[in-house]
Amino acid sequence: MDLMYRSTRNDKNRVTASQAVLKGLAEDGGLFVPEQIPRLELSPEALAQMTYQETAYAVMKQYLTDYTEQELKDCIRSAYDEKFDTEEIAPLHEAGGAYYLELFHGATIAFKDMALSILPYLMTTAARKNHEDKEIVILTATSGDTGKAALAGFADVPGTKILVFYPKNGVSAVQEKQMVTQKGANTCVIGIHGNFDDAQTGVKQLFGDAALGEALAKAGYRFSSANSINIGRLVPQIVYYVYAYGRLLKSGAIQAGERINVVVPTGNFGNILAAYYAKCMGLPIGRLICASNENKVLYDFFRTGVYDRNREFILTSSPSMDILISSNLERLIYRMAGDDAKENARLMAELSAKGSYTVSEAMKTAMQDFTGGFATMEEVAAEIARLYSETGYVLDTHTAVASRVYHVYREQSGDRTPAVIASTASPYKFARSVMEAIDPKYAGMDDFALIDELSRISGTKVPRAIEEIRSAEVLHDKVIDKTQMEAAVKEFLGIR
Numbered sequence: 212m213d214l215m216y217r218s219t220r221n222d223k224n225r226v227t228a229s230q231a232v233l234k235g236l237a238e239d240g241g242l243f244v245p246e247q248i249p250r251l252e253l254s255p256e257a258l259a260q261m262t263y264q265e266t267a268y269a270v271m272k273q274y275l276t277d278y279t280e281q282e283l284k285d286c287i288r289s290a291y292d293e294k295f296d297t298e299e300i301a302p303l304h305e306a307g308g309a310y311y312l313e314l315f316h317g318a319t320i321a322f323k324d325m326a327l328s329i330l331p332y333l334m335t336t337a338a339r340k341n342h343e344d345k346e347i348v349i350l351t352a353t354s355g356d357t358g359k360a361a362l363a364g365f366a367d368v369p370g371t372k373i374l375v376f377y378p379k380n381g382v383s384a385v386q387e388k389q390m391v392t393q394k395g396a397n398t399c400v401i402g403i404h405g406n407f408d409d410a411q412t413g414v415k416q417l418f419g420d421a422a423l424g425e426a427l428a429k430a431g432y433r434f435s436s437a438n439s440i441n442i443g444r445l446v447p448q449i450v451y452y453v454y455a456y457g458r459l460l461k462s463g464a465i466q467a468g469e470r471i472n473v474v475v476p477t478g479n480f481g482n483i484l485a486a487y488y489a490k491c492m493g494l495p496i497g498r499l500i501c502a503s504n505e506n507k508v509l510y511d512f513f514r515t516g517v518y519d520r521n522r523e524f525i526l527t528s529s530p531s532m533d534i535l536i537s538s539n540l541e542r543l544i545y546r547m548a549g550d551d552a553k554e555n556a557r558l559m560a561e562l563s564a565k566g567s568y569t570v571s572e573a574m575k576t577a578m579q580d581f582t583g584g585f586a587t588m589e590e591v592a593a594e595i596a597r598l599y600s601e602t603g604y605v606l607d608t609h610t611a612v613a614s615r616v617y618h619v620y621r622e623q624s625g626d627r628t629p630a631v632i633a634s635t636a637s638p639y640k641f642a643r644s645v646m647e648a649i650d651p652k653y654a655g656m657d658d659f660a661l662i663d664e665l666s667r668i669s670g671t672k673v674p675r676a677i678e679e680i681r682s683a684e685v686l687h688d689k690v691i692d693k694t695q696m697e698a699a700v701k702e703f704l705g706i707r
């Protein structure tokens with residue numbers, strides 16, 4: 212029997228996996244969740260021997276049950292190939308007493324590639340399976356990394372168009388250059404005057420706009436999402452936690468059944484939710500440590516049970532985590548409420564009306580697998596400098612948030628469980644913040660000089676993704692007000 216998905220806001224909205232991938236977001240504004248989380252059907256002995264692609268198939272087939280074996284294997288093979296600069300796809304690197312799970316070896320050197328290199332294949336396969344005759348328009352809000360990874364994945368994919376909105380002053384120089392130089396006749400990149408939450412809220416409104424949906428359908432289009440609200444992003448992200456466990460078994464760092472802790476630098480709560488799903492599947496994960504930057508809305512939430520976005524939005528050195536509305540938290544809330552769509556819908560309505568909600572004591576207790584922590588920009592810079600001086604290993608600013616939070620947790624709790632830290636971006640993507648953290652003398656150097664210097668001091672090769680943008684031409688230079696997003700969509704699609 213197929214595993215079905217239902218909306219977190221209305222139990223009656225049930226769809227297959229491929230339909231959930233195609234839709235992205237449910238019509239009622241909810242997120243699709245599997246009706247049950249499947250159990251991992253793998254022995255530790257088998258897992259220890261499996262490649263990334265084999266692990267991906269073993270995990271994904273349990274969630275995407277209406278895809279055939281051939282379809283799923285084709286998607287996996289097309290996604291996890293030479294676009295990655297290592298055969299391991301997601302290598303583990305031990306440094307300073309923790310295991311850094313490097314999720315940045317794909318085409319755009321951030322962890323978004325792990326899911327976005329497969330999503331276009333999952334989506335076009337889903338369109339075929341469901342006899343979808345409309346062209347798919349991927350509408351995406353980005354805090355910097357999703358945009359480029361989605362553009363790279365969907366550029367020139369037949370039957371799709373992609374439009375990305377990013378906060379004009381809220382991304383790093385490299386992130387912006389990567390996006391605005393994107394090639395592909397079906398791509399469009401637009402800056403907005405506003406922050407990531409403005410972009411994300413705008414995109415969600417466009418999804419929910421029935422009149423716009425009708426106009427689109429008339430013109431032969433339908434929207435879908437490449438944001439982590441799409442289950443087709445969440446499922447591929449479960450894979451690397453299972454894979455990391457296998458690598459630790461293989462190297463002898465842990466014994467079969469031994470627990471690990473997982474530490475994730477968090478923004479939209481997608482990556483850590485995938486780790487939680489892996490735990491629910493039976494992977495021996497102890498604590499899920501949720502690391503925030505100064506936009507510490509999640510840290511406060513896990514401590515108090517109150518989610519409150521009414522606060523100043525802070526631009527930090529880890530821009531991909533500059534988020535106050537963590538969309539994927541809704542999937543956890545739904546589960547903690549006992550899969551109660553009504554209760555979840557009530558809380559989400561409060562969030563959109565008042566900007567805050569409070570969960571019950573029972574729900575708060577149910578979330579005890581999670582520990583929140585946060586790090587300030589100064590602490591992040593100090594962490595980068597510390598690990599570099601002690602081990603020579605260079606972290607990006609996002610991973611450094613997690614690394615700092617982990618070491619504080621370890622110190623305070625005495626918990627010596629082996630820890631896997633999700634390493635979400637290459638330091639090259641945030642070279643300025645990284646280099647200035649290592650030595651203030653780098654302040655004032657130009658971006659590409661810093662990149663070459665980073666290569667020299669770390670003894671690593673400048674990634675292809677960076678070489679590509681050195682001399683690339685800017686192809687997208689439009690910047691609009693956040694109120695003009697609908698008009699921009701219509702213009703791009705030629706709809707009046």
Ligand SMILES: *Cc1c(COP(=O)(O)O)cnc(C)c1O
Pocket residue numbers: 321322323356357439476477478479480481482483531532609610635636
């Ligand atoms: C997107 C991103 C994050 C946050 O991931 P979520 O799934 O949104 O919590 C962290 N670090 C980097 C580098 C990212 O690109």
